[in-house]
Amino acid sequence: MHFSTSGLESARRHVGDEVRVLIEADSDIVLAREHGRLIGKKIGFSATDLTIIATAISEVARNILVFAKSGEIVIREVSEHGRSGIQITARDNGPGIPDISLAMQEGYSTGKGLGMGLPGSRRLMDEFQVISSAGNGTIVEMKKWVNQNG
Amino acid sequence: MEVPILKQGGYLIATIQAALSDADLIKLQDALVEQVGKYRSKGVIIDVTALDVMDSFATRTLRSIAHMIKLRGAETVICGIQPEVAFAMVQLGLTLEGISTALDLEEGLALLNKRTREREAARGR
Numbered sequence: 001m002h003f004s005t006s007g008l009e010s011a012r013r014h015v016g017d018e019v020r021v022l023i024e025a026d027s028d029i030v031l032a033r034e035h036g037r038l039i040g041k042k043i044g045f046s047a048t049d050l051t052i053i054a055t056a057i058s059e060v061a062r063n064i065l066v067f068a069k070s071g072e073i074v075i076r077e078v079s080e081h082g083r084s085g086i087q088i089t090a091r092d093n094g095p096g097i098p099d100i101s102l103a104m105q106e107g108y109s110t111g112k113g114l115g116m117g118l119p120g121s122r123r124l125m126d127e128f129q130v131i132s133s134a135g136n137g138t139i140v141e142m143k144k145w146v147n148q149n150g
Numbered sequence: 151m152e153v154p155i156l157k158q159g160g161y162l163i164a165t166i167q168a169a170l171s172d173a174d175l176i177k178l179q180d181a182l183v184e185q186v187g188k189y190r191s192k193g194v195i196i197d198v199t200a201l202d203v204m205d206s207f208a209t210r211t212l213r214s215i216a217h218m219i220k221l222r223g224a225e226t227v228i229c230g231i232q233p234e235v236a237f238a239m240v241q242l243g244l245t246l247e248g249i250s251t252a253l254d255l256e257e258g259l260a261l262l263n264k265r266t267r268e269r270e271a272a273r274g275r
């Protein structure tokens with residue numbers, strides 16, 4: 001199953017640093033947030049955007065820990081059509097998500113959460129897609145572009 | 151990263167000093183609920199100025215702290231939410247509904263004073 005709010009998979013070039021953070025304990029969530037801020041700052045994001053990026057990382061990293069026990073977050077700089085951005089990929093080999101559109105609904109949680117993590121992160125970022133199916137793990141890929149208008 | 155809790159008069163002041171892990175937040179919750187009973191505190195201030203994000207877990211935990219403190223007969227004020235943190239929180243769809251907030255520690259203390267006075271007046275009636 002495929003859920004996507006992006007269409008621009010081609011013409012993408014990876015530049016700069018790439019950081020991989022293993023998510024195995026709750027302190028790793030904090031570490032992933034810090035790396036997101038560091039790389040985001042280098043790319044040129046504003047303070048508000050850095051907090052937005054860190055918040056979205058926090059949500060997908062915690063989902064890994066809660067639902068899959070372990071996984072990884074990969075953070076890298078991307079550039080496309082002359083603009084720069086950040087790409088965050090959260091990957092795990094956990095139970096997967098059987099119904100992605102249900103999981104994307106506000107207030108839907110199979111755990112003790114508020115069910116705001118996925119729909120909220122989608123709002124925080126510019127591009128957001130979930131690739132998952134029952135038994136096959138989960139990949140969440142999200143991107144944010146540096147705002148040219150300031 | 152443990153959060154120091156300062157006892158000041160009838161209040162407890164918890165000052166978050168850096169990014170917190172989920173376990174640190176739960177520790178803060180347990181410590182506050184315990185100390186409110188131990189010191190018979192009338193109010194609690196949680197200063198979140200140094201908190202890097204307010205994600206769904208932090209929001210949920212702060213809400214439950216405030217709820218538990220209320221059940222223990224005291225008031226909670228959250229102060230110091232940074233503008234960009236507030237912005238991200240709202241975008242994420244999170245609220246601190248029903249929880250008192252203040253700009254900074256000074257305003258937080260003023261708000262607690264007001265709240266506890268109102269409480270005492272209501273009791274005296």
Ligand SMILES: Nc1ncnc2c1ncn2[C@@H]1O[C@H](COP(=O)(O)OP(=O)(O)OP(=O)(O)O)[C@@H](O)[C@H]1O
Nearest residue numbers: 063067103109110111113114115116117118138206
């Ligand atoms: N990595 C994952 N592996 C398996 N299931 C997942 C994963 N991430 C999300 N889910 C499923 O999608 C649902 C919605 O996720 P979302 O992050 O929106 O809410 P939550 O984690 O339950 O609560 P909150 O994030 O508000 O604390 C989860 O309850 C879970 O069923």
Ligand SMILES: [Mg+2]
Nearest residue numbers: 063113117118
């Ligand atoms: Mg979640």
